[in-house]
Amino acid sequence: xxxxxxxxxxxxxxxxxxxxxxxxxxxxxxxxxxxxxxxxxxxxxxxxxxxxxxxxxxxxxxxxxxxxxxxxxxxxxxxxxxxxxxxxxxxxxxxxxxxxxxxxxxxxxxxxxxxxxxxxxxxxxxxxxxxxxxxxxxxxxxxxxxxxxxxxxxxxxxxxxxxxxxxxxxxxxxxxxxxxxxxxxxxxxxxxxxxxxxxxxxxxxxxxxxxxxxxxxxxxxxxxxxxxxxxxxxxxxxxxxxxxxxxxxxxxxxxxxxxxxxxx
Ligand SMILES: NC(=O)c1ccc[n+]([C@@H]2O[C@H](COP(=O)([O-])OP(=O)(O)OC[C@H]3O[C@@H](n4cnc5c(N)ncnc54)[C@H](OP(=O)(O)O)[C@@H]3O)[C@@H](O)[C@H]2O)c1
Numbered sequence: 001x002x003x004x005x006x007x008x009x010x011x012x013x014x015x016x017x018x019x020x021x022x023x024x025x026x027x028x029x030x031x032x033x034x035x036x037x038x039x040x041x042x043x044x045x046x047x048x049x050x051x052x053x054x055x056x057x058x059x060x061x062x063x064x065x066x067x068x069x070x071x072x073x074x075x076x077x078x079x080x081x082x083x084x085x086x087x088x089x090x091x092x093x094x095x096x097x098x099x100x101x102x103x104x105x106x107x108x109x110x111x112x113x114x115x116x117x118x119x120x121x122x123x124x125x126x127x128x129x130x131x132x133x134x135x136x137x138x139x140x141x142x143x144x145x146x147x148x149x150x151x152x153x154x155x156x157x158x159x160x161x162x163x164x165x166x167x168x169x170x171x172x173x174x175x176x177x178x179x180x181x182x183x184x185x186x187x188x189x190x191x192x193x194x195x196x197x198x199x200x201x202x203x204x205x206x207x208x209x210x211x212x213x214x215x216x217x218x219x220x221x222x223x224x225x226x227x228x229x230x231x232x233x234x235x236x237x238x239x240x241x242x243x244x245x246x247x248x249x250x251x252x253x254x255x256x257x258x259x260x261x262x263x264x
Pocket of ligand 1: 019141190191
């Protein structure tokens with residue numbers, strides 16, 4: 001299957017590092033023009049320099065803005081009034097004892113992980129349906145389904161994203177626009193690498209360290225290793241393509257079999 005996104009414009013929120021950066025590389029590598037987003041012009045410029053080396057001929061747009069605020073979303077829309085592919089990747093996570101999550105934290109997780117995505121869908125969906133083609137993916141997590149007791153607020157925000165995806169897929173029914181969520185499992189990003197070395201012997205080489213971490217702390221994973229960001233990106237590139245035209249309203253798993261369920 002040849003996935004060709006030439007002529008499409010994509011926005012990936014939170015794409016200066018981690019999974020977002022890998023998604024941006026995947027989309028650009030398949031020919032899309034990709035807007036790179038993070039909170040500061042410096043981190044965005046650094047990511048663009050890195051992607052330009054990694055993907056020769058990449059067409060990249062600098063789109064710095066704090067999309068977790070109404071004002072930031074408005075700034076982003078001025079830079080980029082229309083997109084064909086919207087990947088809501090931005091998400092924050094952190095652990096907190098269940099009974100100590102404050103009202104402010106509940107609201108912050110809702111604002112950053114849910115409302116930021118909803119605002120952009122609201123802004124870009126009418127253009128997509130008007131043109132008769134569009135792709136929206138919301139990056140959710142295994143924590144949407146297997147709610148961690150140390151991150152209930154994070155789990156809540158990702159469960160909400162599944163509902164948002166399903167609901168807006170219905171809104172776009174019959175239009176040629178698809179809306180899906182991607183359930184990402186434990187993934188090898190910088191933050192997660194630090195986290196792994198907090199829990200296993202620091203002297204272990206990375207490959208052994210991650211397998212030990214998975215064996216002890218994520219035994220449900222069928223993959224038995226962390227997922228590489230590119231493996232999440234591959235699914236997003238596919239969902240962004242013409243070939244994925246019959247997949248909409250779905251929660252698609254790239255979780256290494258972590259969620260112990262046959263469906264979805
Ligand atoms: N890592 C995992 O194991 C894992 C597992 C399942 C799901 N996920 C989900 O995958 C997504 C990406 O995770 P990740 O681990 O790759 O994240 P990450 O490494 O923490 O990167 C977060 C990105 O978001 C940007 N960002 C943060 N706040 C922002 C804001 N208000 N406005 C715009 N950009 C902002 C950061 O850029 P600047 O610092 O430049 O602003 C950075 O590029 C998240 O939705 C996460 O919940 C991750």
